[in-house]
Amino acid sequence: MAILKHFAVKNADYGAVIDYLKYQHDEFHLVPILDENGNSMLRDEFYFDGLNCNPEAFDLECELLNQQYHKNQRYDEIKCHHYIISHDPMDVADHGLTGEQAQAIGMEYAKANFPGHQALVCTHTDGSNNSGNIHTHIIINSLRKEDIASQLYTERAIDCKAGYKHHLTKEYLRHLQGSLMDICQREGLYQVDLLSPAAEKITQQEYHAQRRGQLNLDMANMEIMAEGIAPMKTKFETNKEKIRNAINDIAERAKSFEEFQRLLKAEYGIQVKDHRGRFSYLPSDRQKFISARKLGSHYDREYLLQLFEENALAAEQNQAQWVQDDPITILFIKSDLRLVVDLQNCIKAQQSRAYAQKVKISNLQQMAKTVAYIQEHGYDTQEKLQDTTDTIQSKMAKARSDAKLTEAKLKRVNEQIHYLGQYLSTKSVYADFLKSTNKKDSRQNHADEIAKYEEALQFLKQHSPDGKLPTMNDLRSEKELLVQQKSAQYETYQYFRDYHRELQTVCENVNHILDISQPKQQEQKRLHQSEHSL
Template identity: 80%
Template sequence: MAILKHIASKNANYGSAIDYLKYQHDEFHLVPVLDESGNMLLREEFYLDGLNCNPETFDLECELLNQQYHKNNTYDEIKSHHYIISHDPRDNADHDLTGERAQAIGLEYAKANFPGHQALVCTHTDGNNGTGNIHTHIIINSLRKSDIEPQTYTERPIDCKAGYKHHLTKDYLKHLQKSLMDICQREGLHQVDLLSPAADKITQQEYHAQRRGQLNLDIANMELLGDGITPMHTTFETNKEKFRNAISDIAERATSFEEFQRLLKAEYGILVKDHRGRFSYLPADRQKFISARALGSNYDRDRLLRIFAENARNKERNNPHLAADDPMAILFIKSDLRLVVDLQTCVKAQQSRAYAQKVKISNLQQMARTVAYVQEHGYDSYEKLSDTTDAIQSKMAKARSGAKFTEAKLKKVNEQIRYLGQYLSTKSAYGDFLKSGNKKSFRQAHAEDIAKYEEALRILKQHSPDGRFPTMKDLRAEKEQLTIQKDAQYDTYHYFKDYHRELQTVCANVDNILGTEREARREQQQSRKNEHSL
């Protein structure tokens, strides 16, 4: 299970990289381990080589190259790139992986993927804080030392020339991952698919935060146990891990996005929005949404919608009487089905024979997809398909009506907030007006504030006939709730709208298919009549 990590460093001290590779370090605090005399301790086992440089003078050679091309002089420039190949601990026993063999793999990998760069290749056998997994560090100067031949992963001519910097793109990173997978497969080592998104995406920062937190929690629990107290928590969770657990907990119970949204807000205080085909989450203590991509593929839109659909089917099987009352009893995932083109009305197809042939092939594909869609969704008759389309249209209209109603309520609440603020800001001026001896002159001097107060008072009484005005806090809480409700209702409306549009496409294609079959039968019958007459 070799994995590849990448770290971009802006540290101008290249010598610190050599120190890290050669000497023992405390990974939790990222500081060297010192002996009693204050000297750094060499690692017990490591293998160090250099590419296009002497490993002992890597720092000096990098600085000279930077001076030659006048690069890496400013604080915010990336000075080096650090790649880490971490092998599965099982490879040690299962496949006889040793430090020498891992170093040879690292050297081969660095030569193939970072040509022209000054690089340090170093293999450690102690793992991260003694975990035991063999891993190889590849540290390259961000500036290229010599020209190279164009490679499959290079995008620009300058990516092959000396004096230009290492340019890591998405395609380049995929190439690096694919290259590592190929080498591990060739060597018979444990390997996972690095090109697929991680189910739980844990960054380097989160990984170290979790380890530090767990260590601190273990120390605190040992103190509690020493005092005879049983600790309440034994496992430390980062904030992102708490979000993942909360999302997983609600996803196991929700049968629709609206229910998922409501329960996540009610039980964990986390807002979720569906924007541009992606889910994003906002905890109560943050100002910025966290994308599902940052949490892992287990929390993205497509997977969760499939889970909701499965939960709804299970709920329907266990409680058949609820199916008729559940507005989301039938869930769908949008397909790429398109309308069949009518060649009789397509002007471009009539003008171009080649285009007409292309449309015919496309029509055949769409017809096949339509037949597969009908079979997959169990539409055993045209009437059932038509009835489902009408039912979804009705649900769409109902969802839109509910969203419009909530939108109207939200508009009234916004109006109340506006006029309550206006009322509170001018209340003191109106109080002074009531206390003044010469009200006429006071009104003339403060005509605008008094007019705003009276206007706000009139509007608020219209909303509250009993004369009891709501507080600003209550209005804002109601506004937040109505906003969430409105967004959820519009999501439901768009859901049914997409569903209805897809069913309309299916109906149109089915009509076209049936019409084509009828036309073919008529032509066949006419041909038989002609043969019989002859």
């Protein structure tokens, strides 16, 4: 898939551009690679052409044109524009793409889209960091050399005249992307829709920062492994990548913006706001919000709200499927079913004939209700009834375990709130102690406050994995979330507990019914055998 990159360059040294295109460079540090004699080494394979200039004298011709029109004289002016057409590595094997073909595409593209500009077109076949993908650099002087005819993408009359600068607008960029897509499709090369926003927008600066960070991390891990210790972290993440990963984690679970906002703050300490139809994010270590457009289209309002709707719909479908697969568990409604009384062990029934008669009537009613219950819920065998009872018991135990775990987390958060308040209330005293010239007397005079400060600081550091002390607002938000979670989990536990109790009542009543009917069946069988013998 061919992609298009653009960089605005303010470096006044046009010769450095030629050196980069022709000679080998260290991609990590962007410095030339020298041989044993200290000389620059040519790249193994490259194709080098010029447009409206001699490519070898590109730097001199650009400087002369700038002097002619008195442009590009200030350090903060954009001296040139750097475009890169990067082809898919699989184009070489699947479509036979060569350096000559890529160079021809680059020249065609430059003539069609940058007419009137001095331009260098150079194709490299080694790829960035020897990745193997063929890519073409197109570098144009920001100052136009010749007049051109009006184009579809030009907005102003001066955009067609010599002596005026390259003006890249959104419409112009869309035209450049569409032009590249048309050429690649014509040539039968892999291509993606460049006109759609990138799902994850990774700038060149972030890309190189990630590579440098990964290289430094790998070198540090090698030293750690040499000492026989397994490294704890093997993948380097930029700050933006950390935000993306946090958003992806919460977005997979959230079913509404409010839930997404609450979970992202509670679990990752990232605030999110919806302002003017766009999402913005503020991690705890930043002072300024970062807009979603700098992270990618999958982190903006439209995509995430649609994802939340899909999550909510999927949750409803899962709930419906759960009801269909296990309707008894979901549709449980507590009944007035009671245990059948055992008359043989009921002393009061043995002492009072009237009470015994009343219990017999009540037992018959409960037996009838039990039979109706098992018929209504489809318990055609005693084993099925027992399996359901065991299943509900396991769900009850899990719900209770989840509630206890949340209770433990809530207890820890309450302790953090307590010690953070203790830390804040004694912080000024400890600061005065550090500034004191006579620390011994100061410690004796404020022994309790200093001891409380040190105790609170030690506790907070032990319970802060990243080494940063939490804020009171974050802890209170986390506590509120845990309280809600605990309440919901205990409701679930009570639901399964009541359900289990009812199923136990049904099981015991069924056992009682079977114990009564079994002797009657044996007596009827014995009488039948006696009649047959007579």
